[in-house]
Amino acid sequence: MAGVGPISQDWEPVVIRKKAPTAAARKDEKAVNAARRAGAEIETVRKANAGSNKAASSSTSLNTRKLDDETENLAHDRVPFELKKNIMQARMDKKLTQAQVAQMINEKPQVIQEYESGKAIPNQQIISKLERVLGVKLRGKK
Numbered sequence: 001m002a003g004v005g006p007i008s009q010d011w012e013p014v015v016i017r018k019k020a021p022t023a024a025a026r027k028d029e030k031a032v033n034a035a036r037r038a039g040a041e042i043e044t045v046r047k048a049n050a051g052s053n054k055a056a057s058s059s060t061s062l063n064t065r066k067l068d069d070e071t072e073n074l075a076h077d078r079v080p081f082e083l084k085k086n087i088m089q090a091r092m093d094k095k096l097t098q099a100q101v102a103q104m105i106n107e108k109p110q111v112i113q114e115y116e117s118g119k120a121i122p123n124q125q126i127i128s129k130l131e132r133v134l135g136v137k138l139r140g141k142k
Contacts, residue, residue, distance in 0.1 A: 076121045083127075083138055084118045090134035091116075105129035 035042055091101055091112075098112040107126060114120035115130070124139075131138050 079115050079118045079120050079122055084116050086138050087130060088116050090136040094134060101133060104133045
């Protein structure tokens with residue numbers, strides 16, 4: 001760029017300032033401690049109902065009262081005795097362990113254990129996998 005014109009330099013100072021701290025940064029513990037050390041006045045204000053969930057629990061709503069008054073015992077269906085007996089019998093007939101059956105149907109051994117003990121909540125997909133692997137019909141009429 002030689003020969004374009006006279007070159008002049010600007011020697012005025014450039015001032016670069018940081019942005020003012022945000023509200024969240026001003027509430028930061030480090031910022032508060034720094035202000036205390038600097039001798040600045042610090043005001044603390046407690047918000048009404050701060051840290052409590054009073055609005056949600058102040059009065060029992062109609063639905064909550066209905067649930068409290070409900071006497072019916074609700075529970076999930078469990079594996080029927082016939083089904084667990086049939087699963088166990090079919091597995092024994094094929095001379096398979098619970099772990100082997102579980103591996104064959106791509107489930108955890110605990111799932112088979114829960115089905116055979118009657119603690120599992122029946123799942124039609126798992127029952128159909130068991131039917132396929134064990135070669136017996138576990139659902140419906142025989």
